[in-house]
Amino acid sequence: MNAQLPTEVVPVELEDVQGILRFGYKHHKEACFLLLRVKDAGAARTWLAQAPVTSAATADPPPQTALQVAFTSEGLRALDIADDIIDGFSAEFNEGMCRDADRARRLGDVGQNAPGQWQWGAGERVPHVLVLLYAVPGRLGEWRQAIEAQCDAGFEQMECLSVSDLRDDEPFGFVDGISQPEIDWARRRPARDQDQLAYTNLSCLGEFLLGYPNEYGLYTDRPLLEPHRDSGGMLPRAENITDKADLGRNGSYLVMRQLRQDVQGFWQFLHQQAGGDPALRQRRAEAMVGRTLRGVPLVGGTSATSAGDAAPPATDLNAFNYESDPQGIRCPLGAHIRRANPRNADLPPGGPGIVSRLKRMLGFDAGALARDRVASTRFHRLLRRGRDYGAQLSMDQALSDTPTGSESGLYFICLNANIARQFEFVQSAWVMGIKFDGLENEGDPLLGNRQAGVDGTPSDVFSMPRPDGPDERLCGLPQFVTVRGGAYFFLPGIRALRYLATSR
Numbered sequence: 001m002n003a004q005l006p007t008e009v010v011p012v013e014l015e016d017v018q019g020i021l022r023f024g025y026k027h028h029k030e031a032c033f034l035l036l037r038v039k040d041a042g043a044a045r046t047w048l049a050q051a052p053v054t055s056a057a058t059a060d061p062p063p064q065t066a067l068q069v070a071f072t073s074e075g076l077r078a079l080d081i082a083d084d085i086i087d088g089f090s091a092e093f094n095e096g097m098c099r100d101a102d103r104a105r106r107l108g109d110v111g112q113n114a115p116g117q118w119q120w121g122a123g124e125r126v127p128h129v130l131v132l133l134y135a136v137p138g139r140l141g142e143w144r145q146a147i148e149a150q151c152d153a154g155f156e157q158m159e160c161l162s163v164s165d166l167r168d169d170e171p172f173g174f175v176d177g178i179s180q181p182e183i184d185w186a187r188r189r190p191a192r193d194q195d196q197l198a199y200t201n202l203s204c205l206g207e208f209l210l211g212y213p214n215e216y217g218l219y220t221d222r223p224l225l226e227p228h229r230d231s232g233g234m235l236p237r238a239e240n241i242t243d244k245a246d247l248g249r250n251g252s253y254l255v256m257r258q259l260r261q262d263v264q265g266f267w268q269f270l271h272q273q274a275g276g277d278p279a280l281r282q283r284r285a286e287a288m289v290g291r292t293l294r295g296v297p298l299v300g301g302t303s304a305t306s307a308g309d310a311a312p313p314a315t316d317l318n319a320f321n322y323e324s325d326p327q328g329i330r331c332p333l334g335a336h337i338r339r340a341n342p343r344n345a346d347l348p349p350g351g352p353g354i355v356s357r358l359k360r361m362l363g364f365d366a367g368a369l370a371r372d373r374v375a376s377t378r379f380h381r382l383l384r385r386g387r388d389y390g391a392q393l394s395m396d397q398a399l400s401d402t403p404t405g406s407e408s409g410l411y412f413i414c415l416n417a418n419i420a421r422q423f424e425f426v427q428s429a430w431v432m433g434i435k436f437d438g439l440e441n442e443g444d445p446l447l448g449n450r451q452a453g454v455d456g457t458p459s460d461v462f463s464m465p466r467p468d469g470p471d472e473r474l475c476g477l478p479q480f481v482t483v484r485g486g487a488y489f490f491l492p493g494i495r496a497l498r499y500l501a502t503s504r
């Protein structure tokens with residue numbers, strides 16, 4: 001794609017962006033997700049043409065309810081969108097999450113995670129449209145009924161995924177939703193490499209919104225249409241190719257996966273490994289995540305690092321990287337948050353001077369090279385918008401032999417402009433990858449599927465390096481998280497949504 005930036009930076013039209021790209025809807029503690037299939041394309045389009053979608057513009061007072069809409073490629077086809085328009089979307093989106101066995105293997109969707117066992121997302125159970133409903137406490141029931149009634153003529157409801165009321169902690173008991181990339185809404189981050197060498201939380205808009213420059217300084221790939229396809233001028237023109245209508249602009253790709261968490265299995269395994277010692281059990285769980293139960297990072301940034309400490313102000317919880325802990329003594333290299341965001345930069349760490357920089361750039365610094373095993377994070381960020389489901393267990397319930405009789409887990413949702421480079425890379429190379437940052441035969445301690453590598457060695461180990469002596473190793477980790485469904489969606493800008501609903 002063209003690298004030219006316009007001389008004048010055009011502000012983002014927030015009214016055209018779906019709100020979930022800007023807000024986590026934290027006050028909207030109630031939510032549910034409707035998975036729909038088109039039964040009457042005409043009626044479905046009629047609803048989509050005026051669906052009450054909430055934008056990213058700030059409203060005062062904030063809305064009591066919010067609705068967001070996204071499509072799978074099957075959904076676009078079911079709505080009779082022309083093939084050449086659909087072909088303009090990315091290959092991953094068009095192929096879907098699980099149709100290709102190689103992709104499923106790379107994502108770790110084998111064994112118990114295999115798509116054949118999913119509740120939704122595979123075979124005949126691929127949704128066409130995802131409707132995300134959010135509401136302030138007490139308002140969801142009525143809101144959902146109203147929307148279901150509106151959708152009834154055009155869609156058949158495949159699933160209504162019920163979501164737990166928003167809490168701070170996820171089912172294993174850890175505070176979640178702390179670390180997020182900061183999106184450069186003001187478009188002030190320069191798209192030049194020399195300004196991007198150090199780790200920073202700020203991400204170019206084009207990492208999350210289609211139609212803007214990304215961390216490479218390039219406009220994102222997205223469907224661009226010949227002007228005759230948009231003779232009514234419903235769509236914005238592409239910023240870098242002004243004679244094309246930009247169907248992607250202000251949209252994003254949304255990845256959703258239903259992840260069942262075996263909360264009893266997780267805590268019982270750790271309890272047994274810790275010989276029944278509650279403090280050791282908790283320390284090991286925290287090593288697996290890379291944060292304490294309260295969310296304090298095990299590395300840097302704050303002085304409060306032990307399990308019982310109160311969490312410091314939220315801003316501090318994200319102000320760290322792993323430069324001071326290259327061996328993973330404080331936060332193991334394979335901890336979930338270190339894998340999912342290694343917080344490294346384009347160059348291995350070193351002094352600020354030109355000589356140090358040159359040595360590292362040219363590969364003359366052997367020490368630095370050993371710390372350059374993991375790809376630079378800025379090309380692989382995810383904006384997470386997941387919500388939990390099922391009951392939250394107390395520690396006594398988690399440790400008890402009595403089955404809970406119900407399932408709990410995470411509806412993992414993330415937004416990204418490039419599914420292959422962002423979600424798929426993080427999931428396959430960093431989270432499920434069993435060779436990561438010098439580790440061998442270890443997957444993510446929370447999410448790993450424990451499948452054997454090519455030499456037949458199972459990936460069921462978690463190493464915790466020690467300052468003196470060999471690593472402490474937890475062996476025989478069971479699988480704690482199982483995939484139950486998933487799909488790739490396009491979350492359009494609001495004008496693009498209206499265009500899709502009305503174009504022929």
Ligand code: HEM
Pocket residue numbers: 170172174175176177178179180259260261289291336337338340341382409410412423426427431446447481
């Ligand atoms: C049931 C499954 C999962 C659980 C229980 C879980 C749990 C957590 C927890 C407790 C945190 C720390 C809180 C925070 O930093 O916000 C976290 C962070 C994170 N997780 Fe997960 N997670 C799950 C699945 C995933 C998946 C599938 C991915 C990506 C493929 C992922 C990517 C991330 C990222 C990027 C972070 C932030 C890391 C950072 O910036 O420091 N997680 N997760």
